[in-house]
Every structure is written in structure tokens, then in C-alpha cells.
Amino acid sequence: MGIESFVGCGNFRLDQQLKFVAEIDKMTQIFRRTMLIDGSRRENDAEHSWHIAVMALLFSEHVKIKPDIGRVVKMLVVHDLIEIYAGDTFAFDVEANKSKAANEAAAADKLFSQLPAEQGAEIRSLWEEFDEMKTPDSIYANCMDRVQPFLHNTLTEGCTWKEGNVSRTKVEARLAVVKENMPELWKWLEINIQEAIKHGWIKDE
Amino acid sequence: MGIESFVGCGNFRLDQQLKFVAEIDKMTQIFRRTMLIDGSRRENDAEHSWHIAVMALLFSEHVKIKPDIGRVVKMLVVHDLIEIYAGDTFAFDVEANKSKAANEAAAADKLFSQLPAEQGAEIRSLWEEFDEMKTPDSIYANCMDRVQPFLHNTLTEGCTWKEGNVSRTKVEARLAVVKENMPELWKWLEINIQEAIKHGWIKDE
Numbered sequence: 001m002g003i004e005s006f007v008g009c010g011n012f013r014l015d016q017q018l019k020f021v022a023e024i025d026k027m028t029q030i031f032r033r034t035m036l037i038d039g040s041r042r043e044n045d046a047e048h049s050w051h052i053a054v055m056a057l058l059f060s061e062h063v064k065i066k067p068d069i070g071r072v073v074k075m076l077v078v079h080d081l082i083e084i085y086a087g088d089t090f091a092f093d094v095e096a097n098k099s100k101a102a103n104e105a106a107a108a109d110k111l112f113s114q115l116p117a118e119q120g121a122e123i124r125s126l127w128e129e130f131d132e133m134k135t136p137d138s139i140y141a142n143c144m145d146r147v148q149p150f151l152h153n154t155l156t157e158g159c160t161w162k163e164g165n166v167s168r169t170k171v172e173a174r175l176a177v178v179k180e181n182m183p184e185l186w187k188w189l190e191i192n193i194q195e196a197i198k199h200g201w202i203k204d205e
Numbered sequence: 206m207g208i209e210s211f212v213g214c215g216n217f218r219l220d221q222q223l224k225f226v227a228e229i230d231k232m233t234q235i236f237r238r239t240m241l242i243d244g245s246r247r248e249n250d251a252e253h254s255w256h257i258a259v260m261a262l263l264f265s266e267h268v269k270i271k272p273d274i275g276r277v278v279k280m281l282v283v284h285d286l287i288e289i290y291a292g293d294t295f296a297f298d299v300e301a302n303k304s305k306a307a308n309e310a311a312a313a314d315k316l317f318s319q320l321p322a323e324q325g326a327e328i329r330s331l332w333e334e335f336d337e338m339k340t341p342d343s344i345y346a347n348c349m350d351r352v353q354p355f356l357h358n359t360l361t362e363g364c365t366w367k368e369g370n371v372s373r374t375k376v377e378a379r380l381a382v383v384k385e386n387m388p389e390l391w392k393w394l395e396i397n398i399q400e401a402i403k404h405g406w407i408k409d410e
Contacts, residue, residue: 005360007400009393012324017263018393021324021353022360024259025242028252037230039206047233050255053282054229058222058324068276075284077258103280119263148226155227188214188223 013116020114026084033163034091034149035156043090043152045080052076052144059147060140062184068138075141078123079130082107089124091174092147092164099100133177143178147185150175167203168193213259216274225319232290238295238368239354240361242307248357249283250293257281257349265345267389273344280346283328287312294352296379297369303327309336337383348383352390355380360398364408372408 003022008015027046036043043051053076060069066194069124080088085107089100108127150171153161161171171193172179179186198203210225213220220294232251235303241248244282248256258281285293290312294301313332316324334343355376358366377384384391401407 001364002242002360006364007359008398009396011389011392014267014389014393018356020263021256021260021356022242025256025357027255028248029243036233037207037227038234040234041231046255047249050232050251050258050282051226053255053258053278054286055278056225057227057283057328058320060242062219068275070279073258073278074262074275077255077282078262078276081259120405123262124390127291143209146340151223151226152230154212155207155208159206172340184216186220188219191214192212 016114016116017119021113023114024081024084027081030080030083032088032089032149033160034152035159035194037152037155039156039159045083048148049077049080052141052148054146055144056141057180059144059185062182063136063140063143064181064183065139067137072141072144073138075126075130075137076144078126079141079145081123082111084128090160090164092160092170094167097127112173137175139181143182143185146175147189148177150192153201154196158196158199161196161201165203167205168197170204171196171202216254218391221319221321221323228316228319229286229289232286235285235288235293237293237354238365239357240364242357242360243365244361250288253353254282254285257346257353260349260353261346264349264387264390267387268341268345268348269386270341270344270389272342276343277346280331280335280342281349283331284346284350287316287332290315295365295369297371298363314332325406344382344386348387348390349399352382353381353395353396355394360404363401363404364405366401370408372410373402374410376407 006019028044031042031130032048034043054074056072056076082104086103089096108124113125129135129140133142174187197204213225235250236247237253239248246391259280261277261281279314287309291308313329317329334340335346338347380394402409
């Protein structure tokens with residue numbers, strides 16, 4: 001059972017690619033803070049990556065600088081892969097975020113070296129572009145990555161906001177990239193921040 | 206809790222898009238026959254869609270007619286959406302596959318009408334292109350969709366093959382599109398079909 005029972009075909013490169021596919025199935029075991037919308041359990045990284053990839057097909061009309069959607073979708077399906085080894089870091093956990101960059105770089109070394117060199121480099125560079133959040137594609141991708149857990153929170157009684165004792169200032173800081181680049185979507189976020197404060201899910205400070 | 210607590214911003218189109226995002230979170234509740242590689246449980250449609258979307262970034266060098274990877278990834282993240290209402294149909298269940306097309310068309314009507322018309326039509330046409338399996342993009346996408354459960358089966362002691370009492374003829378028919386279009390990958394499949402027969406996971410007939 002599992003990757004140790006893999007039988008290759010002797011084409012080293014193809015076998016390497018297939019083993020990588022088996023390895024990344026571990027994304028289904030990396031749990032995020034965010035709840036599924038039915039409230040049954042936390043979502044995992046595979047589900048989250050898929051969800052925001054579909055979102056990327058829907059919201060590009062609302063972003064100021066038009067992204068290349070196909071490229072954004074590629075970026076989003078790989079942007080959390082390094083969490084297989086680095087784990088998920090809760091966006092509002094200040095302490096954990098201090099060591100995040102170093103942990104994730106080490107995880108990236110370990111993960112992408114399992115692929116043929118140029119493929120590992122290509123996927124790593126998509127992840128790095130996402131993290132730097134400077135290009136139109138990565139700005140739009142980051143907006144999707146931030147709006148999705150917000151939407152889930154609004155529909156699950158502010159679950160992770162309450163658990164993290166989160167303030168309006170912190171939520172707004174996290175969403176600044178959306179405010180700047182997707183003003184129409186920001187209007188919806190603003191209304192729902194107010195709602196969340198009213199319900200006591202977000203602290204008004 | 207859930208979609209009924211959605212608070213809109215009055216922009217009908219944007220609210221519609223956001224509610225669609227919430228609706229498709231149900232993909233996490235649609236379970237396939239395929240086991241996760243650690244054998245812990247069946248995989249769901251969100252996980253499966255994500256997994257094959259990442260695969261599409263890795264194997265295009267092995268396919269005869271080069272696809273547009275960004276477009277394939279878009280196709281793969283939406284190709285199973287209609288299963289939210291139609292459910293998953295096991296590839297080797299002959300009876301269930303007779304009514305599959307009609308069920309799925311009805312599910313597509315229900316699902317895609319929840320989006321702004323031209324977005325619903327765009328995603329529906331990606332799904333239809335996938336299903337027809339005629340274009341280079343959809344041929345490559347289908348190869349990914351067929352190789353992934355095969356890989357999972359080889360690493361989970363032939364789980365769904367045994368459950369379905371599946372024969373070599375049926376497995377090969379399902380993989381014909383890979384044999385024809387990705388000969389290098391077919392070599393790996395062929396070796397692993399032989400292995401599976403040796404283990405008694407696939408019947409040699």
C-alpha cells in the first residue's frame with residue numbers, strides 16, 4: 001500500500017513524474033483552519049486549491065489589471081504544494097508566520113527536487129511569484145486565496161475569526177490587496193465585515 | 206450556517222458569482238470510488254479535480270499533439286462540477302453509465318444557470334469539450350483523468366478493480382485514449398496491468 005509499492009517502467013523521468021503525483025496526494029491530509037461551508041469539518045489543501053482555481057475563472061472582470069487566467073489557474077493549483085512538508089500556517093498567527101518563509105523554502109527544496117530539474121524550477125517559480133504578489137497574475141491569484149476563506153467564514157458563523165480572536169484591523173490588512181485591486185469585490189467584503197462585527201465574529205478594533 | 210446566511214452587496218452579478226462559489230463547495234461531499242493513496246478513505250471530486258489539474262502541468266511532453274496547458278487546467282478544475290447534482294458514476298458500472306448522459310445534462314442545466322449566462326455557457330462548453338474527447342486539449346485532459354485513478358489503484362492493492370471485478374479488456378478499453386496518444390505512458394500502464402493481473406487485482410480476460 002502506498003508509494004513504496006510503485007512499479008516503474010524504467011523511463012527514469014516518467015517514473016519520477018508519476019511518483020511525484022503520488023507524493024502530492026498528501027495534500028488531502030494537510031488541514032487548514034477554514035471550515036467547509038456545510039460546517040462538517042476543516043477543508044484540506046487539495047480542496048482549497050481546487051476551489052480557488054475555479055474562482056479564478058469567475059472574477060477576472062472585477063480586477064483592475066487583467067490577468068492570464070490559464071496561468072493563474074496553474075499557479076493556484078500548485079501554490080500550496082510546499083505545505084505537504086511545511087504545514088499550513090494560519091494567516092492570523094503572528095508567531096507562526098515569523099518562521100514561515102524559512103520553513104517553506106526548505107520544504108520547497110525537498111519537494112521540487114523530486115521532479116525533473118526544469119519542471120521543479122517551473123513550479124517553484126510559480127509558487128514564488130504567487131508569494132511575492134507583484135505581477136498581475138499573482139495579485140489576482142492572491143485575491144482569490146483571501147476571498148475564499150472570508151466567504152467560508154461568513155457562511156460558518158465566523159468560525160476561524162472567533163477561534164483566532166481576530167480584529168477588523170487584521171482582517172482588513174489581510175484583504176488590502178483586494179481593496180486595492182478589486183474595488184467591486186471590496187464593497188461586498190466591507191458589508192460582510194460589518195455584518196461579522198455585528199454578530200461578534202470579528203472584534204471592532 | 207451555509208449558503209442561506211449569504212449577505213449580498215446588491216451587485217446582482219457579483220452576488221451570483223459568490224453564491225456559485227459557495228454552491229460548488231459541495232464537490233467536497235461527492236465521493237468517488239477511488240481510494241486516497243494512503244488508503245484512509247475514498248477521494249472526493251474536489252480532491253480529484255485538483256490532483257489531475259496538477260498532473261496536467263507535468264505530462265504534456267509525452268502526448269503526441271501538444272495541448273494548451275492553461276486551458277487544460279481550466280477544463281480539469283470544472284470537468285466534474287455537474288456531479289454536484291448528477292453524482293459520480295463508476296467508470297466500470299455498465300448499467301449506471303446508460304443513464305449518465307441524460308442525468309448529467311439535467312445537472313448541467315441546473316448548475317450553470319446559477320451563473321451569469323455567458324460564464325455558465327463558457328464553463329459548460331469546457332465540460333462538453335472534455336466529454337466529447339475530440340480536441341487535443343480534451344484528449345490530454347481525459348488521459349490525466351484516466352491515469353490518476355489507475356495510479357491510485359496500483360498503490361492501493363487494486364482496490365476499485367477488485368470491488369468492480371474488473372477485467373483486463375475493460376481496463377484497456379478505458380485506457381485506449383492513453384495508448385493512442387501517450388505511448389510512453391502506455392508502457393508504464395501496460396507493465397502495471399500485468400502486475401495487477403499477477404496480484405489478482407484485475408481478471409485476465
